[in-house]
Amino acid sequence: MLDDRKLAVLRAIVEDFVQTNEPVGSKMVAERHVLGVSSATIRNDMAALEDEGLITQPHTSAGRIPTDAGYRLFVDRLSSVKPLSGAERRAIETFLAGSVDLDDVMQRSVRLLARLTQQVALVQYPSLSKSSVRHVELVPVSPTRLLFILVTDTGRVEQRVVDLPSALDDDSRSHLRAQLNAAVAGSRLADVPALVADLGAAAPGPHTSTMRTLVSTLLDTVAEQREERVVLGGAANLARAGSDFHGEVQSVLEALEEHVVLLRLLSEVSEPEAVTVRIGAENQAEGLASASLVATSYGSASRSVAALGVLGPTRMDYPGTMAAVRAVAQYVGRIVAEG
Amino acid sequence: MLDDRKLAVLRAIVEDFVQTNEPVGSKMVAERHVLGVSSATIRNDMAALEDEGLITQPHTSAGRIPTDAGYRLFVDRLSSVKPLSGAERRAIETFLAGSVDLDDVMQRSVRLLARLTQQVALVQYPSLSKSSVRHVELVPVSPTRLLFILVTDTGRVEQRVVDLPSALDDDSRSHLRAQLNAAVAGSRLADVPALVADLGAAAPGPHTSTMRTLVSTLLDTVAEQREERVVLGGAANLARAGSDFHGEVQSVLEALEEHVVLLRLLSEVSEPEAVTVRIGAENQAEGLASASLVATSYGSASRSVAALGVLGPTRMDYPGTMAAVRAVAQYVGRIVAEG
DNA sequence: ACTTGGCACTCGCACCCCACGGGTGCTAAC
DNA sequence: GTTAGCACCCGTGGGGTGCGAGTGCCAAGT
Numbered sequence: 001m002l003d004d005r006k007l008a009v010l011r012a013i014v015e016d017f018v019q020t021n022e023p024v025g026s027k028m029v030a031e032r033h034v035l036g037v038s039s040a041t042i043r044n045d046m047a048a049l050e051d052e053g054l055i056t057q058p059h060t061s062a063g064r065i066p067t068d069a070g071y072r073l074f075v076d077r078l079s080s081v082k083p084l085s086g087a088e089r090r091a092i093e094t095f096l097a098g099s100v101d102l103d104d105v106m107q108r109s110v111r112l113l114a115r116l117t118q119q120v121a122l123v124q125y126p127s128l129s130k131s132s133v134r135h136v137e138l139v140p141v142s143p144t145r146l147l148f149i150l151v152t153d154t155g156r157v158e159q160r161v162v163d164l165p166s167a168l169d170d171d172s173r174s175h176l177r178a179q180l181n182a183a184v185a186g187s188r189l190a191d192v193p194a195l196v197a198d199l200g201a202a203a204p205g206p207h208t209s210t211m212r213t214l215v216s217t218l219l220d221t222v223a224e225q226r227e228e229r230v231v232l233g234g235a236a237n238l239a240r241a242g243s244d245f246h247g248e249v250q251s252v253l254e255a256l257e258e259h260v261v262l263l264r265l266l267s268e269v270s271e272p273e274a275v276t277v278r279i280g281a282e283n284q285a286e287g288l289a290s291a292s293l294v295a296t297s298y299g300s301a302s303r304s305v306a307a308l309g310v311l312g313p314t315r316m317d318y319p320g321t322m323a324a325v326r327a328v329a330q331y332v333g334r335i336v337a338e339g
Numbered sequence: 340m341l342d343d344r345k346l347a348v349l350r351a352i353v354e355d356f357v358q359t360n361e362p363v364g365s366k367m368v369a370e371r372h373v374l375g376v377s378s379a380t381i382r383n384d385m386a387a388l389e390d391e392g393l394i395t396q397p398h399t400s401a402g403r404i405p406t407d408a409g410y411r412l413f414v415d416r417l418s419s420v421k422p423l424s425g426a427e428r429r430a431i432e433t434f435l436a437g438s439v440d441l442d443d444v445m446q447r448s449v450r451l452l453a454r455l456t457q458q459v460a461l462v463q464y465p466s467l468s469k470s471s472v473r474h475v476e477l478v479p480v481s482p483t484r485l486l487f488i489l490v491t492d493t494g495r496v497e498q499r500v501v502d503l504p505s506a507l508d509d510d511s512r513s514h515l516r517a518q519l520n521a522a523v524a525g526s527r528l529a530d531v532p533a534l535v536a537d538l539g540a541a542a543p544g545p546h547t548s549t550m551r552t553l554v555s556t557l558l559d560t561v562a563e564q565r566e567e568r569v570v571l572g573g574a575a576n577l578a579r580a581g582s583d584f585h586g587e588v589q590s591v592l593e594a595l596e597e598h599v600v601l602l603r604l605l606s607e608v609s610e611p612e613a614v615t616v617r618i619g620a621e622n623q624a625e626g627l628a629s630a631s632l633v634a635t636s637y638g639s640a641s642r643s644v645a646a647l648g649v650l651g652p653t654r655m656d657y658p659g660t661m662a663a664v665r666a667v668a669q670y671v672g673r674i675v676a677e678g
Numbered sequence: 679a680c681t682t683g684g685c686a687c688t689c690g691c692a693c694c695c696c697a698c699g700g701g702t703g704c705t706a707a708c
Numbered sequence: 709g710t711t712a713g714c715a716c717c718c719g720t721g722g723g724g725t726g727c728g729a730g731t732g733c734c735a736a737g738t
Contacts, residue, residue, distance in 0.1 A: 059689070064730095157496070
């Protein structure tokens with residue numbers, strides 16, 4: 001049904017349409033690509049491709065444009081990974097090199113990605129649940145109040161003000177801190193709930209209830225809702241590509257403010273080392289029906305700690321974007337693993 | 340030159356135009372507002388107002404719309420502060436009540452402000468330079484590396500990874516921390532440079548160079564570039580008001596990504612307790628020529644610690660926006676002062 | 679069986695034209 | 709100083725039209 005030439009025609013249509021943003025007709029394909037057949041033949045092929053639901057015409061007697069399914073096929077079978085230019089690689093390296101802390105890395109990455117792809121970039125902070133505890137610190141703020149600080153091996157620093165049930169002197173504080181660190185330092189945060197389960201109960205002493213408060217703070221910090229963070233950039237690129245979103249720029253912008261939704265989307269790009277592409281309606285999200293997500297996870301070789309990617313119109317340079325996303329993910333992964 | 344009636348006409352024009360988004364003509368003014376004169380008279384007044392540069396007509400024989408100067412006059416002399424509805428006050432209170440830490444407060448405030456005003460909201464983190472040191476903490480990460488944490492009385496927690504010149508054992512670390520805290524805890528961050536000036540030099544001991552490293556980290560943290568942060572929200576509201584920006588939505592979005600620019604703008608709203616309005620070209624910023632900034636500072640009664648506000652089209656409900664900004668600033672100020 | 683040239687047909691788009699109507703400025707009267 | 713009347717301006721929108729890109733189909737060719 002779909003012989004090689006028909007696929008070549010599809011590829012030609014996708015490539016031309018991405019480049020020119022105009023419905024592409026049989027004649028265009030015939031003359032801009034060397035397929036060795038006439039426009040009439042291509043017309044027939046295009047009719048077949050349309051029957052398969054891979055392309056469509058915006059209105060009768062205009063050229064064809066790819067459907068979501070068409071892009072999907074293109075991405076899956078027709079696109080070859082476009083290697084980055086040396087200049088781009090160097091740009092990535094120098095851009096990320098000067099980072100001073102995790103916030104800085106996230107911020108720089110998102111800007112970099114937005115600039116490279118000319119689209120909206122999303123970078124997720126390392127998941128707490130995929131990080132390990134490096135240290136827990138208790139900083140006094142007032143006799144009955146302290147700042148609970150959690151530092152992970154991925155560089156995240158989470159803090160939380162805690163109201164204590166009773167006053168706490170320096171020695172007791174040190175003691176509690178030592179206990180907490182002994183229990184959880186070095187462990188995966190995912191395991192923390194199990195590790196501290198008995199800590200509140202089993203430590204009878206003058207500060208049992210304080211310890212219980214601290215433990216619940218710790219658990220709360222790891223808890224679902226607050227554990228994930230995402231930063232985004234390049235929203236201005238939306239305006240430039242505005243027409244591609246069929247006047248739905250507003251709903252895309254609204255979707256971007258729903259970090260919860262973005263995090264869900266990012267969490268679905270599970271497979272490590274591979275760049276995932278979600279095209280149009282494949283994104284199960286309000287307002288992103290004419291948008292595509294190109295994302296991948298990042299981390300050290302052994303484990304991925306979070307995801308990053310870009311969001312753009314379905315009419316997007318997939319090979320180029322995928323290459324950029326993969327490259328940035330590699331660098332960010334390396335930096336986070338070191339830091 | 341500008342008698343009371345002419346001003347009343349200007350007010351009518353501003354109000355109607357803000358409401359309808361259509362150039363308002365003399366007839367409209369005559370019938371929708373009770374000025375006791377005929378449309379012909381109003382025509383004369385409008386001619387005068389146009390001579391003064393307060394209104395203009397987008398094209399010959401259309402109604403008039405206010406110029407930047409017209410809005411300016413309206414804001415300065417013609418608008419009465421619109422009190423918030425009880426429902427709004429309650430919304431603010433409940434919305435901000437559940438905040439758990441500073442990040443949370445900032446995030447909630449920005450969302451709240453965006454929703455109340457239907458515009459882009461900007462909230463600046465408390466300036467480090469206007470905060471005091473509550474505590475400095477040194478968390479070991481490896482023998483030659485530690486996490487430098489600075490906690491301010493405004494709830495900000497800044498951290499920084501520091502590479503040490505030599506290994507540091509626990510006791511020395513405690514000692515250095517005690518020294519640092521003794522020197523700066525409780526003082527204004529603005530005064531810190533002076534306070535630590537001699538710390539590096541005057542403390543001869545095995546860890547002089549380590550101390551020097553820490554001091555320079557501390558100074559760096561307070562330094563201009565990284566000290567200020569701003570968070571924004573409600574960008575989707577830009578799209579809704581898109582037409583007001585004369586197709587310059589993109590440049591507005593770009594401006595929003597330049598946090599440095601936003602911070603400069605916010606820093607110019609110095610006067611405490613007053614809501615500052617910058618209209619159109621008064622914003623000395625690329626791409627914000629058709630935007631207005633309504634902002635104010637917030638903090639406790641005694642001192643302001645930062646600013647917040649909203650950015651919208653010049654065609655904006657100034658009284659309502661000003662009321663919302665002021666109210667949110669009051670609540671946020673109170674919360675930050677407590678926390 | 680596939681390919682190709684030819685051809686009639688279909689629309690979207692850009693363009694033009696013109697009537698409509700809201701709005702103005704002027705003038706003369708009050 | 710205010711008002712009614714009036715001529716005039718011009719942007720907007722609807723209808724008509726020609727153009728051109730593109731299609732689908734068919735009959736002939738390989």
